[in-house]
Amino acid sequence: MDTATQTEVTCFHCGENLPAQPIPYDDKNFCCAGCKTVYQVLNQHGLCDYYDRTENPGINQRVQVRKDKFxxxxxxxxxxxxxxxxxxxxxxxxxxxxxxxxxxxxxxxxxxxxxxxxxxxxxxxxxxxxxxxxxxxxxxxxxxxxxxxxxxxxxxxxSLNDLGKKPRNLFNRERIYRLGVAGFCFGNIMMMSFPEYVGLDGVKEAYDLTPVFRYLNLLLSLPVLFYSASEFFISGWGGLKNRFLNIDAPIALAILITFSRSVYEIFSGTGAGYLDSMSGIVFFMLIGRILQDRTQQSLSFDRDYTSYFPIAVNKLMDGKEVPVPLPELRNGDSIIIHSHEIIPADGILVRGEAAIDYSFVTGESVPVEKKISEIIYAGGRQMAGKIELLLVKDVSQSYLTNLWNKESMRSEDSNQDSWVHPVSRYFTVVLFTLTAIAGIYWWINDPTKMWPAITTALIVACPCTLLLSNSFTNGHVIRAFDRAGMYVRNASVVERLVKITTVVFDKTGTLTDGRQFDINYKGDALNEQLRQLLASVAAQTQHPLSKAVLQYLEVKPQPLHNVKEHAGRGVEAWVNDQYIKLGSPMFVWGQDHFDRNTSVVAWKLDDGRQGLFLLKNHYRKGLDKMLKKLLHNKKAAVLSGDNDAEKINMLRLLGKTADVKFNQAPAEKLAYIETLKQNGEFVLMVGDGLNDAGALKVANVGIAVTDDVNNFSPGCDAILDAGKLDKLHEFIKMAHRGRAVVIGSFIISILYNIVGLSIAFQGMMSPLVAAILMPSSSISIIIITWLGIETGRKKLGPTKKMQRKH
Missing domain, CATH: 3.30.70.100 (Alpha-Beta Plaits)
Incomplete structure (x- = not known):
């Protein structure tokens, strides 16, 4: 499509379809006054190059920001x-x-x-x-x-969470600095050790600089030992103090022994030591850990209600609206909530028409109408005009905050240590035992070979290959997840996904898409003229149900005059001397006897013609295939806060024997997960709203599904782009693939250690061989893990691009 044609049908600023009566300005068309205003501002300041860099880069401005919002x-x-x-x-x-x-x-x-x-x-x-x-x-x-x-x-x-909050240090800058120092020292030590590698250290000419290079290497190793490797010593010592031998303990011991043996050889003139191996160990270890930290840069997994609430609201004082910070609000205060603002505390509606979107609390995106004197709970968003609330609870005592705080305790086993730690303990015990036996043997038979055999064995058999394999593999898995649309908290989440035996889904907003509807029409026949009329009326409101009806009618709306919108209820209009109402059955007919789980948009003309659109949530694409794959070796269940109108569909998707529960309160969802765990199940919970927050946190793994990963989501172990829910089984399969790669690397490591130890215990290992074996084994592990993960990444789907159209 050429630019001229596109300009005629889409907004120049945001790229959305133009209405029947676009707003022209400066030979360009805009969908709303907001988009036109932004263009005017940019044009006034000479910033229209903005539009040359990306086609239609702007954000839709139909929802206007009120004048005194800030x-x-x-x-x-x-x-x-x-x-x-x-x-x-x-x-x-x-x-x-x-x-x-x-x-x-x-x-x-x-x-x-x-x-x-x-x-x-x-x-x-x-x-x-x-x-x-x-x-x-x-x-x-x-x-x-x-x-x-x-x-x-x-x-x-x-948000309220920003009060007194300094920028999050999402990068571990200290670790980056340590890596830089280790890399610099490692490279220079390798370079100055080159004569040792090629056998030139035996040249005894007057100009021989071998001793100088050895002392320079020792000098360069000091920053690596005391700065770059410090986190291994701190972690290892912390584990020992708690009587726990984590994998950092033998790493730290290997670094210390390698350095000590190198100091002895350099000062005694018996060799060059193992300083290149020592600095290489530290360098590669730090790379592995930085890879694991990579996806923490733009997402927050530990969120609470303060990240969702505004920083201040308008309080009525002497008849005037005065901005007041949320912590200063008290029971009995009267506050003003404007359109599209969050309700920060439970209150009674005193004035105005309330249409409350509780999608974050309940997962249901259709606004709920509230009448004067009815209570409105915190966490909802007012979608209609300005309303006045009389607070009945403080912010910290509202329903939302009590729900959050009640469910904020995470079960003890949900953040387990990696399986590598117990393996490393056995590895270390076996290594120390064999080394002690070799040491005793040489002490009896040939004391001159005792210390070379002990130190060389501890250097060669360092369990860093296991740690490197685990770190790099999980780092690559996390990176693959990131590029495919799932963002995990840390490497332990990847390891826990392997153990999953039961997957529990929320329904509304998780298995169903709250932004799309399946529509069934009943009523008088919809001819072309009537479709045009209904579409034109539906286009007068931003209500999600009206948008769905407009999309269903598939005709271009026409401009209307004499239109009156009743926020959250419906629209009435006069078109060509005809009076039409479109909205809720109560608004159109004065009665509503429909199933609560079915949303209804009714219409009526003054000539007696009428009809209704029955809307049900649309199940996400690829759900059948994903569940079929998942149920091959796992159990599945559904916990829904809705009634059981969708029970037949749920049983069709999950099987007749599946555990499907409806009318589940947040506390009941949490209790169900706890019961599964007590019965020996390892549970993955997949949900979206605050009503799933407790279950997400108490499950062994909690994944929050969202249509926009930058939006607010409950505290969880991973955030999954809703468009990738159909790939959930592939994400779990990739975690299994990562485990297989680690085990394969560990087997290779064992073989390497068997060969290395067999030589070391004989006291025949030279510094040259040790110096080559240590880095080469690390590099080989990096290559193996990269190939193992990259070959399976394509099954997760195409890589997500950073650019997102809004």
Whole structure:
């Protein structure tokens, strides 16, 4: 499609389809006033290069941000807790911008200084979706900075969790520094050991520099020993103090023995030592651990309600709306909640029409209508106009926070140590036993070979090959998961996936897609004229059910006049002297006797024609195939908060003998998981909303499914892109593949150790052989693990690109 044609049917800013009456400006068409406004702002400041970098890079602006939304940033206490640095003139603040998605975003956000002379500099951290802004407080305020970002389509997400919070150090910078030091020293030690490798150390000319190189190697090894390897010593010693021999203990011992033996050989003039091997061990170990940390950069797995709640709301004081931080709200306060704002505490509706989206709490995306004097629980989002609430509980005592805090305890076995640790203990015990036997043998028969045999054996038989294999394999598995759309907390999650025996699913929002519906129409025949009329009325509201009906009708809506929307209830309009109502059965007919699990959109014309659309949640693609594969060797169950209207479908998907439970409260879901575990099952819980939070946390592995990985999700072990749910069995299979690669590498390591020890125990191992064997074995393990994982990665589906269209 050429550009001219595309411009006629899509919005120039965001790329969404244009309405019947687009908004023209500057020879361009826009879908809404918001998109047009953003273009005007960018054009005014000479920033229209934004559109040249990515086609239709903007975010849809149909939901307008109210004028005083960021007035709370003028509160001195809030401002002080949000800024990262201020010297009275220059101030730095970091905002989280979930809308950031492409190269055009990055370019525009780093040119903020063109929007206002008070902004000195802005720097984007794309993986974290954060922008750091440096501005002059004498020229521009913090509130104004937030409003400028909002005006160009990047409204900052500022939550209660941000109060007093400094930037998360998502990179382990200290480990990066240690790796750099180890790499530098390792490379130089290898280079200066080259004469030893090729046998030139025996040249006895006056200009022989071999002793100098050996002392330089010793000098270079000191930073590796005392700095780079420090985390192995700290971890190993901590385990010993707790009477636990973790895998870092023998690693630390091998490093220490290697260094000690090297010092002895260098000062005694009997050899070059093993400093290259020592620094190589540390270098490769650190690489493995950094690979495991890689996917922690842009996601947060330990989230609570403070990450979801706003930082402040408007409180009614003497008839005026005053921004007040959430911690200062008390029982009995009257607060104002505007459209699309979160309700922070339980309250009674005093004024206004309430249509509450409880999708995060219940998983159900259809707004719930509330009447005056009814209680509205925290965690819902108001989708209609402005409402007034009288708080009946403090923020910390609301239903949402009590639910979260009650279910925040994780079972003790959900974060187990790696299986490598017990294996390494046996490995170490066997190694020490054999070394002691060899030492005693040589002490009796030939004392001159005792220490060479002991030290060489401990160096050659270092269990680092096992750790390297496990670290690199899990690192590659995590990277493969990341690229395919599943983001795991750490390597132990990969290892626990291998043990899964039972998979428990939530239904609404997990197995079903809350944004799509299966529609069944009943009523008077829909001719082309009537379809056109209904589509035009449905297009007048942003309600998710109206959008579904509009999509079902498959006709282009026309502009209407004399339209009145009743938020959360429906729309009435006068079209060509005809009166039409479209909305809930109660709004259209004054009665509602339909099944609660079926959403209904009714319509009625003043000539007596009428009908209704029955909408049910749409099951996600590929579900049948995925469940069939999963049920080959695992049990499956469904826990749903809805009624049992979908029971037949669930049993069809899971089998007649499957355990399918409906009307399950959050506490009942948690108890069910606990019962399974007590019966010896190793449980994977797959859910999405807060009602699954307890079950996700108490399960051996908890996976939160989300349609946008940057959105808020419950605390969990992994976050799965909802579009990849049909690949769940492949993710589990990849974890099994990782275990097989580790076991295969371990077998190779055992063979290597058998050969190495057989030579070392005879006291025949030379420093040259040890120096070559140690790094070469590590490199071979890296190659084996990489090949083993890469050959199976394609089954997870195509690699996800960083750019996401919103």
């Amino acid at each position: 007035a709370f940033l003028e509160n001195a206490d809030i401002r002080q807790k949000l800024v990262q640095f201020s010297d009275g003139d220059q101030t730095q603040v970091i905002f989280y911008l979930p809308q950031m998605h492409c190269a055009s975003c990055l370019w525009l956000l780093e040119h903020l200084y063109k929007m206002d002379e008070g902004i000195s500099h802005s720097r984007v951290d794309f993986p974290k979706k954060e922008v750091s802004v440096l501005f002059n407080e004498k020229k521009i305020s913090l509130r104004k900075v937030a409003e400028i970002l909002t005006s160009i389509g990047y409204e900052p997400h500022i």
